[in-house]
Amino acid sequence: MSKVVVVDYGMGNLRSVAKAIEHVAPTAEVRVSSAAAEILAADRVVVPGQGAMPDCMRELSARGLRDAVIRAAAEKPFLGICVGLQMLFGHAEEGDVMGLEILPGRVPRFPEAAMVAPDGSRLKVPHMGWNQVHQAEAHPLWDGIADDARFYFVHSYYVEPQDPDVIAGSTHYGIPFTSAIARANIFAVQFHPEKSAQAGLRLLGNFMRWNP
Amino acid sequence: MLAKRIIPCLDVNAGRVVKGVNFVELRDAGDPVEIAKRYDDQGADEITFLDITASSDDRDIILHIVEAVASQVFIPLTVGGGVRQVDDVRRLLNAGADKVSMNTAAVNNPQLVADASARVGAQCIVVAVDAKQTSPGRWEVFTHGGRKNAGLDAIDWARKVESLGAGEILLTSMDRDGTKVGFDLALTRAVADAVGIPVIASGGVGNLQHLADGVTQGRADAVLAASIFHYGEFTVRQAKEYMRTRGIEVRL
Numbered sequence: 001m002s003k004v005v006v007v008d009y010g011m012g013n014l015r016s017v018a019k020a021i022e023h024v025a026p027t028a029e030v031r032v033s034s035a036a037a038e039i040l041a042a043d044r045v046v047v048p049g050q051g052a053m054p055d056c057m058r059e060l061s062a063r064g065l066r067d068a069v070i071r072a073a074a075e076k077p078f079l080g081i082c083v084g085l086q087m088l089f090g091h092a093e094e095g096d097v098m099g100l101e102i103l104p105g106r107v108p109r110f111p112e113a114a115m116v117a118p119d120g121s122r123l124k125v126p127h128m129g130w131n132q133v134h135q136a137e138a139h140p141l142w143d144g145i146a147d148d149a150r151f152y153f154v155h156s157y158y159v160e161p162q163d164p165d166v167i168a169g170s171t172h173y174g175i176p177f178t179s180a181i182a183r184a185n186i187f188a189v190q191f192h193p194e195k196s197a198q199a200g201l202r203l204l205g206n207f208m209r210w211n212p
Numbered sequence: 213m214l215a216k217r218i219i220p221c222l223d224v225n226a227g228r229v230v231k232g233v234n235f236v237e238l239r240d241a242g243d244p245v246e247i248a249k250r251y252d253d254q255g256a257d258e259i260t261f262l263d264i265t266a267s268s269d270d271r272d273i274i275l276h277i278v279e280a281v282a283s284q285v286f287i288p289l290t291v292g293g294g295v296r297q298v299d300d301v302r303r304l305l306n307a308g309a310d311k312v313s314m315n316t317a318a319v320n321n322p323q324l325v326a327d328a329s330a331r332v333g334a335q336c337i338v339v340a341v342d343a344k345q346t347s348p349g350r351w352e353v354f355t356h357g358g359r360k361n362a363g364l365d366a367i368d369w370a371r372k373v374e375s376l377g378a379g380e381i382l383l384t385s386m387d388r389d390g391t392k393v394g395f396d397l398a399l400t401r402a403v404a405d406a407v408g409i410p411v412i413a414s415g416g417v418g419n420l421q422h423l424a425d426g427v428t429q430g431r432a433d434a435v436l437a438a439s440i441f442h443y444g445e446f447t448v449r450q451a452k453e454y455m456r457t458r459g460i461e462v463r464l
């Protein structure tokens with residue numbers, strides 16, 4: 001039986017992530033945990049995240065989870081969601097903090113000047129709602145999900161990877177931005193699969209079956 | 213492209229979905245979990261629960277409803293009604309809500325918006341603005357379910373809550389709520405143009421054209437309706453199909 005740990009560092013709606021995984025993988029053992037030992041012992045690790053990046057980084061350190069998350073990202077099937085994607089990178093404009101620097105790149109805010117819809121109206125920030133994800137490459141986590149399927153987003157910052165090879169999906173909102181990345185055992189998404197109805201559940205199910 | 217959202221709204225009173233006219237005369241419309249599942253199946257983009265339970269004894273019922281819905285419905289859930297402090301926000305989020313909406317408490321204590329936003333993030337904080345036209349081109353904010361004039365200009369208040377850290381505005385025309393004559397499009401447009409955060413139009417939907425008008429003329433990012441969906445007049449899918457024929461981007 002596969003044991004998956006949803007990393008709890010006090011930020012965001014972890015119950016939803018755990019419930020959605022339980023829904024797609026009824027035989028898996030799903031744990032929401034803030035214990036480093038449990039993260040290290042898990043078969044798979046999910047790092048969700050909501051809220052402000054500086055708070056997330058501070059809480060991760062305060063709970064002594066920083067090293068465990070870095071180790072998990074190096075060794076196990078690893079799924080980052082929202083801030084769980086952003087924290088894999090370096091400098092974050094939000095709060096002027098550094099992420100875990102597992103992947104080179106930065107996390108800027110949607111630029112005010114580009115936030116204009118084709119009809120001239122203002123594009124709102126946060127980018128909130130269902131947008132299309134264009135799959136940049138075939139990947140086991142996209143299995144059974146149509147290209148340009150819609151997922152639920154809510155964020156004001158996005159990742160800008162230095163290495164274009166890690167880009168697994170992109171989305172357009174005023175500007176094109178990276179909405180999914182993949183490297184070896186890491187897959188991370190800006191949208192919320194746990195809130196993205198069938199497409200999201202499919203992605204979580206794919207993650208639970210993934211053997212990178 | 214980002215889709216415009218259709219959000220069915222469930223007014224919940226002591227555990228049951230109800231619908232009133234102009235915020236009074238409540239009618240029973242069914243079981244919240246069942247209705248939420250039906251809307252999810254129809255392709256609803258989010259679901260909003262407004263807890264209108266008057267008795268404080270029954271306040272915790274909404275937490276159980278949110279828990280039950282969140283374990284079966286995997287789209288965003290917003291919950292409002294009776295939120296008075298940051299702890300209420302946290303309890304609702306912990307029960308499985310994605311966003312929490314506040315109205316009276318925000319007017320009485322604007323710092324609550326700032327405190328809640330700082331604690332849980334702007335994306336979780338919706339401020340519900342109930343507005344009534346008081347003269348041409350002017351709308352004022354009402355609280356206590358539309359009974360009390362807060363003495364605030366609705367557009368100024370929308371800008372203020374944005375600056376305090378609200379992530380979204382749920383804008384209800386008290387003049388139109390329950391009337392089925394359509395959104396107050398001038399109000400919607402005025403608020404949507406005034407703020408940089410998403411605006412959900414609410415109050416007055418009687419047919420599918422009203423929903424489309426809220427987006428095209430009101431410039432709302434999302435449209436919310438209750439009765440046209442509850443009583444089976446239209447499904448959410450029909451609403452989306454209609455909006456697509458009007459050239460509106462929707463998730464189908």
